[in-house]
Each structure stands twice: as C-alpha cells, then as structure tokens.
Amino acid sequence: MSGTGNGTGTGKGTDRTDRSTHAVIVVGAGPAGLLLAGDLAEAGVPVTLLEKRPHKISNLSRAFGVHARTLEQLDARGLADDLLATGSTITQLRLFRRLSLDLTTLPSRFPFLLITPQYEVERLLERRARRLGVRFQYETELLALRQDADGADIDVRTGDGTTATHRAAYVVGTDGHRSAVREAIGQPFPGVSVITSLFLADVRLAEKPGSVLTVDGVGDVFAMIASFGDGWYRVMGWNRRNEVPDDHPLDLDEVKDVTRRALGTDYGMHDARWLSRFHSDERQAPEYRVGRVFLAGDAAHVHSPAGGQGMNTGLQDAANLGWKLAAVVKGQAPDSLLDTYQAERHPVGKAVLRSSGGLVRLARAQSPALRAVRAVVSALVKAAAPARTKALAQITGTGYRYPAPRGAHRLVGTRVPDVALRSGNRLYEALRGGRHVLITPPAVRLPHDATADGEHDSLPVVEHWTGDRRTALLVRPDGYVAWAADDADATAVEAAVAARFITAN
Numbered sequence: 138m139s140g141t142g143n144g145t146g147t148g149k150g151t152d153r154t155d156r157s158t159h160a161v162i163v164v165g166a167g168p169a170g171l172l173l174a175g176d177l178a179e180a181g182v183p184v185t186l187l188e189k190r191p192h193k194i195s196n197l198s199r200a201f202g203v204h205a206r207t208l209e210q211l212d213a214r215g216l217a218d219d220l221l222a223t224g225s226t227i228t229q230l231r232l233f234r235r236l237s238l239d240l241t242t243l244p245s246r247f248p249f250l251l252i253t254p255q256y257e258v259e260r261l262l263e264r265r266a267r268r269l270g271v272r273f274q275y276e277t278e279l280l281a282l283r284q285d286a287d288g289a290d291i292d293v294r295t296g297d298g299t300t301a302t303h304r305a306a307y308v309v310g311t312d313g314h315r316s317a318v319r320e321a322i323g324q325p326f327p328g329v330s331v332i333t334s335l336f337l338a339d340v341r342l343a344e345k346p347g348s349v350l351t352v353d354g355v356g357d358v359f360a361m362i363a364s365f366g367d368g369w370y371r372v373m374g375w376n377r378r379n380e381v382p383d384d385h386p387l388d389l390d391e392v393k394d395v396t397r398r399a400l401g402t403d404y405g406m407h408d409a410r411w412l413s414r415f416h417s418d419e420r421q422a423p424e425y426r427v428g429r430v431f432l433a434g435d436a437a438h439v440h441s442p443a444g445g446q447g448m449n450t451g452l453q454d455a456a457n458l459g460w461k462l463a464a465v466v467k468g469q470a471p472d473s474l475l476d477t478y479q480a481e482r483h484p485v486g487k488a489v490l491r492s493s494g495g496l497v498r499l500a501r502a503q504s505p506a507l508r509a510v511r512a513v514v515s516a517l518v519k520a521a522a523p524a525r526t527k528a529l530a531q532i533t534g535t536g537y538r539y540p541a542p543r544g545a546h547r548l549v550g551t552r553v554p555d556v557a558l559r560s561g562n563r564l565y566e567a568l569r570g571g572r573h574v575l576i577t578p579p580a581v582r583l584p585h586d587a588t589a590d591g592e593h594d595s596l597p598v599v600e601h602w603t604g605d606r607r608t609a610l611l612v613r614p615d616g617y618v619a620w621a622a623d624d625a626d627a628t629a630v631e632a633a634v635a636a637r638f639i640t641a642n
C-alpha cells in the first residue's frame with residue numbers, strides 16, 4: 138500500500154480533497170486511539186479520529202482485565218473511579234494450577250485486577266474525547282498514506298462510498314493488528330502464531346461461580362470464566378484435540394463441553410450473545426515511528442492473551458506518546474522528543490511479548506522437560522519474594538522504567554506512585570490536565586504556581602511534599618520521573634523545568 142494511493146474514487150461516490158491540514162489524524166478508535174486523541178485534544182491540539190466501523194461501541198468485547206498501571210493512567214484523567222464502578226476486582230491472579238500472585242501487595246492505589254469489558258473502557262474514553270473536542274469520523278476507512286517532510290496525505294473511503302484525501306502534520310496508526318497504517322509505512326510485523334483455536338463466548342450462567350475469575354486446565358482442555366459484574370460472563374477456552382480455523386462454526390454445546398471438562402461444571406450456561414474463535418499471534422513492528430507517522434497499541438505489537446496485557450500495553454503507549462506529540466505540535470519541544478517514544482515503548486512491547494508468550498508455553502507444556510520447567514518456575518515464584526515482586530510488577534505494568542541519561546538521579550525514568558501532597562491532592566489528581574507536576578520541599582519557591590493558566594498553561598503544576606522530603610521531583614504527564622535532585626535550589630529546579638521538553642527525561 139505504501140505510496141500507491143492516488144486519492145481517486147471508487148466510482149461509487151464522489152471524490153473530495155480536503156485542502157486543510159489537520160494537526161494530527163489518529164486512525165482507529167479502539168482504546169489506544171481514544172486515549173491518545175483525548176490527550177491531544179486536552180493539550181489543545183486539533184485532532185481528528187478516523188474509524189472505519191459505523192460506531193465503535195458494541196456489546197462485543199475482547200479484553201476484560203484492567204491492570205493497576207492502566208487504572209493509574211485513567212486516574213490521571215479522572216476516569217478510574219467511573220471504570221471501577223463498572224466491574225469487579227480480584228486480588229489473586231492465578232497463573233498456573235496451584236500458582237497465584239497476591240495483588241494486595243502492589244504499591245498502588247489499585248492493588249487488584251479490575252474485571253470489566255473492554256467496551257466500558259472505550260465508552261469512558263470516547264465520552265472524554267468528545268468532551269475535549271476530538272473530531273470523530275466514523276465509517277471512514279484509511280486506504281492509503283503518503284508522507285513527505287512536512288506531513289502526510291491520507292486517502293479515505295466513507296460509508297457512502299465517497300473517497301477523500303486529508304492532509305495531516307502527523308498521523309498515528311492505532312488501527313489494530315491488521316494496521317493499514319503500518320502497511321502503508323512499510324513496517325513488517327514479524328512473529329509467530331502462539332495458540333490456534335481459542336474460543337470466546339459471552340454467556341449468562343444459571344449458577345454463580347465462587348469467584349470473579351475461575352480458571353483451570355485439565356489434560357487437553359483449558360477454560361476460564363470471568364464475571365463482568367452485570368450478569369454477563371466471559372468464557373475463554375481451548376481444546377488441544379480440536380484446533381480448527383477461526384471461521385470454523387462454534388456453538389454453545391462445544392463451549393459447555395470444554396468448560397465442563399476443565400472446570401467440572403458448565404454452571405448452566407445459556408443465552409450466548411457472542412461466540413467466536415480466534416488465534417493468538419506474537420508480533421512486533423521494528424519501528425514505532427517512521428517520519429511523521431507513529432504506531433501504537435495492537436498496530437505496533439500483539440501477543441497472547443495470557444496475563445491480559447494487550448489493551449493495557451496499548452493504553453500505556455498512547456499515554457507515552459500523547460504529551461510528547463502535543464508538545465512538538467505546539468512548538469514547545471524539539472522533534473527529537475518524539476524519538477523517545479520508540480526508545481521507551483519498544484523495549485516494553487518486547488518484554489510483554491516475551492513474558493506473555495512464556496506464560497502460554499509453560500501453561501500448555503506437554504513434554505516432560507517443559508513440565509519440569511513449569512514446576513521450577515512455579516516453585517521459584519512461590520518461594521522467592523523477589524521473583525514474585527518481579528512477576529507482579531511486569532504483569533500489572535507497575536514495574537517498567539524508562540532509560541535514563543548517564544549520571545541522572547536514580548529515580549529518573551521510574552514510575553511515580555500515587556503520593557499525598559501538601560495541597561490535599563494526590564499526585565494522580567494533580568496530573569489531571571496533562572501537565573508536568575513539580576513536587577518540591579516547601580522551602581523551594583518558584584516564580585509560577587499551581588494556579589497558573591493562560592500563557593503558563595504548559596508550565597508544571599507545582600506541589601509540595603507533605604513531610605520533610607528533600608528531593609525535588611519533576612513528574613511527566615504520564616507519571617514517570619523526568620528529573621530529580623536531592624537538596625536542589627530554586628535555580629536548579631527552574632533549569633530542570635525549562636529543559637523538560639528537550640528530551641523525555
């Protein structure tokens with residue numbers, strides 16, 4: 138597709154060329170696109186969100202697990218409490234038989250996994266994006282993209298068959314695993330298929346399972362039931378003896394049979410509103426940025442559903458890219474800031490691929506050697522606190538840190554937990570609004586303050602520690618440490634504030 142589109146029509150509708158230049162066009166209104174577009178709009182960047190579907194929200198759902206780090210990002214946008222109200226939480230995360238992780242030890246305001254359908258996440262993100270002024274264009278499919286030094290032309294087709302060409306200074310492809318944007322910029326998507334023929338069903342149950350998440354594997358079958366909390370349950374299953382193509386018919390009897398064999402009962406399931414088969418790949422684009430075009434979410438990486446990482450990782454991509462792109466579009470930051478998106482997010486995508494793939498391989502281990510490895514991994518994680526902490530940090534997304542420049546303070550690049558501030562705010566409340574937050578000892582006074590607006594609207598919000606901590610901390614809009622220093626004076630702090638967009642940290 139790269140460079141081949143010519144903006145001509147299909148013969149069905151009329152052709153249009155939109156001569157105005159959009160600042161940013163985001164392609165794909167899944168969770169990653171919705172969060173990113175909302176962040177850009179909040180920063181005052183005009184943004185258009187194209188989506189080929191008539192309307193994104195439907196009762197079909199893929200992801201159902203929202204991890205702590207994602208809830209923290211949503212908290213920084215004032216959405217976490219609304220999302221919590223839509224689902225149920227679990228505090229034990231079961232990995233294999235007899236091995237589960239205790240989430241209550243997480244150093245987070247959200248020491249649990251929230252079980253809620255993906256459409257609830259999308260509903261909240263879409264409502265926010267609309268409120269902030271994102272221009273939505275549903276039934277608009279990207280067909281081709283050509284970029285030059287100043288921007289990109291994209292050819293689209295709308296629901297009535299009309300084709301049009303839009304121009305944007307920047308384009309972000311959040312258009313899912315079959316990304317047309319990725320194809321258009323010539324990025325390969327190397328990787329392998331990990332599991333074929335998983336099935337999914339959303340059902341009602343006559344009998345309530347004992348916990349929000351029930352999962353087990355016996356012999357050749359595996360099944361999992363998660364409660365959405367609204368009377369609907371998500372069933373996911375797999376039968377090693379029945380690996381068939383995604384389009385092979387699936388009926389409720391097959392779902393019941395596999396569930397009974399794996400969990401001992403089918404809980405009287407009935408009224409399936411959705412039945413589907415899918416296969417799971419592990420793939421990653423080598424470059425998340427090519428010129429003025431970026432990839433985020435499933436367009437950049439896909440992995441097995443083990444550990445529930447896909448949507449969560451995509452939302453973190455969006456949170457990383459949004460404030461950087463806004464700063465560059467507004468002329469506050471040099472273009473090089475955008476290169477840190479690849480430097481920070483590509484390694485995380487790779488780590489997620491490795492860990493979720495490893496979990497699946499161990500879970501479905503058949504050979505005695507692999508079963509022995511699984512036993513050792515289980516024993517290790519059970520017995521050793523550091524191994525448990527590491528596994529927890531990775532799965533929940535709370536443990537990733539970004540590269541820091543040589544000689545930087547040890548906190549630079551790390552995630553900042555939610556801390557109480559002298560103003561009475563929590564950090565993730567102070568982050569609402571998409572600005573940096575500067576936390577200093579009360580004695581360090583700066584010329585601007587937290588109430589600044591207008592010409593100061595991109596300056597950090599200034600907060601103070603509640604106790605007598607001597608570290609000054611500059612927190613990025615995505616909740617990572619941009620700069621830190623112990624016993625810094627106002628001049629050093631001012632210099633760090635002035636340099637906050639030069640590089641990511």
Ligand SMILES: Cc1cc2nc3c(=O)[nH]c(=O)nc-3n(C[C@H](O)[C@H](O)[C@H](O)COP(=O)(O)OP(=O)(O)OC[C@H]3O[C@@H](n4cnc5c(N)ncnc54)[C@H](O)[C@@H]3O)c2cc1C
Nearest residue numbers: 165167168169189199200202279313434435445447448449
């Ligand atoms: C069974 C299953 C269970 C899962 N469970 C979890 C879980 O528990 N936790 C988790 O984090 N993740 C989970 N995932 C993964 C998660 O669903 C995806 O990672 C997530 O949806 C990716 O979001 P996205 O915004 O990147 O892309 P998508 O949600 O795929 O959205 C892409 C959007 O782009 C649109 N689009 C595509 N092409 C074009 C085009 N050419 N022009 C315009 N629009 C276009 C599409 O219509 C779509 O709306 C699961 C996935 C599956 C299949």
